[in-house]
Amino acid sequence: MAEVILRDLVKTYPGGSTRATDQVSLEVSDGEFMVLLGPSGCGKTTLLRMIAGLELPDSGQIVIGGNDVTYLEPRRRNLSMVFQSYAVFPNKKVADNIGFGLRVRGVPADEIRRKVAWAADLLQLTPYLDRYPAKLSGGQRQRVAVARAIVMDADVLLMDEPLSNLDALLRLSFRAELKKLVGQLGTTTIYVTHDQLEALSLGDRVAVMRDGAIVQCGPPTAVYDGPATEFVGGFLGSPPMNFLTGTVEVDDAGPRIDLGGQSLPVPAGLASLRGRKLDLGIRPEAIVVGADNPDDNALVGELQVLEPLGSSTLLTTDVSGQVVKIQARPSFRADQGSALKLHLPPLACRWYDPETGLLLEQSA
Structure with missing residues (x-):
């Protein structure tokens, strides 16, 4: 059993004025792949x-x-721990690098050879066992570091941004290899990254950190689709979640949010916020341009910038003085200054308190 339980962990930087971690509590199940995600300085590596x-x-x-x-x-x-830098011994061949920890433990030579061969086969390093690290690519050197970690039969595998030194293409392929590897091993894994794509693609759960605290933890899709705070919505996603600020008004048709000349319905339970500010959050890919609007959930935006990205077209629009970004279909084209009808599906809308940044109950 390799369950990891953290209870109220506090770590203060020298000087005592800033906490690297502020009463962090977290439970990682046996065999779970947990990702700690957050910006630089949030406390995840600490x-x-x-x-x-x-x-x-x-x-x-x-x-x-x-x-x-x-x-x-x-x-x-x-x-076992895999660091951001490759952390391989330049004066030792690949086989010796992989088996180093086992030799330190006094494991018999035959057992070391067997485990090194097993790890090398798993990580496609067998042809390179007699090479020195200088003769390897960055991805191969990181595979050596991972192989050295997994041969130790550790209860928990810790990884500190192991892909950050790889180029974008290599990072993509190695990410897939790593996910497959950890799935085969079934080892409890805690993985640190600031890369949201790594977090969403690798983790069974993602713990998003800010200022030394975990602000949300859950399955990747749940965290992405239902950010508990505006920080999470703004940190996850490329481009991130849009936020539109307006005032709650109530008329015969029910509560609405006034966005400066344009308005949208809000959940009925939010009528109690009449006269107060409210933030509407919606993902760029959830907005549909030019769709029929049977539920009257549409705004008009003026196109400011159109960026063809290959797999999609990124639109930057002005909606009553507020910026809204949309991921449209790859073939979408329109002239700068065009008025675009933007349909916001009600189920994709999230409502936040602008003072606290906290998600309000969607059923409210």
Whole structure:
């Protein structure tokens, strides 16, 4: 069993004024692939290093496999870690790099050879076992680092932005390989990244971090489709979620949000917010341009910029003085300054309190 439980972990930077992690609690199930996602400086790497034992918390508890390891030295935690840099020994051949940790543990030579061969086969490194790292590509060197980690039969595999040093094309292919590998191993994995595509494609669950705290945790699709805060909606997505600010008004037809001359219906339960500001959040790909609008959920936007991207066309529009981006079909074309009818499906709309940035109950 390799369940990881974090309870109220606090870590303060030197000086004591800023917390790297602020009472972080998280449970990672046995065999789960958990991704810690967030911008630089949000505390995700510090959290990973505390799990590894490379940093000690000021307070809180770390439990792995039912054992309290909060202050246990790293070598006694039975973890493996893959770092952002390749971290391979330049003076050792691939086979020696992969088997290094096993030799340190005093594992018999025959067992080392068997495990090295197994890992090399799994990561397509067999032809390179007699080469030095200088003769390998960046992707191959990172495979060596991963192979060295998995031969250790660790309870938990920790990864700190392992793909960040690879170019875009290599990152895409290695991401798929990594997902397949972790699925085959079934090892509990905690993976740190600032890349939202990595997080959404790799994780069984994604924990989004900001300012040392986890602001939302859940399956990738749930976090993407239902951001709990405007920060999450604005961080996930390329382009990110649109936010339109308006005022709640109520008439005979029910509550609506006034966006400065244009308006849309809001959920009936939000009528109690009459006269208050409200933020409408909607993903660019959810907006349909020029569609029939039987439910009267449409706005008119003036086209500012059209960017053909191959797989889609990105539109930047002005809606009553607010910027709205739309991912339209690849063949869509229109002239700058054109008035576009923008249909916003009600089920795709999310409503937020602009003061707190928190998601309001959609059924309200």
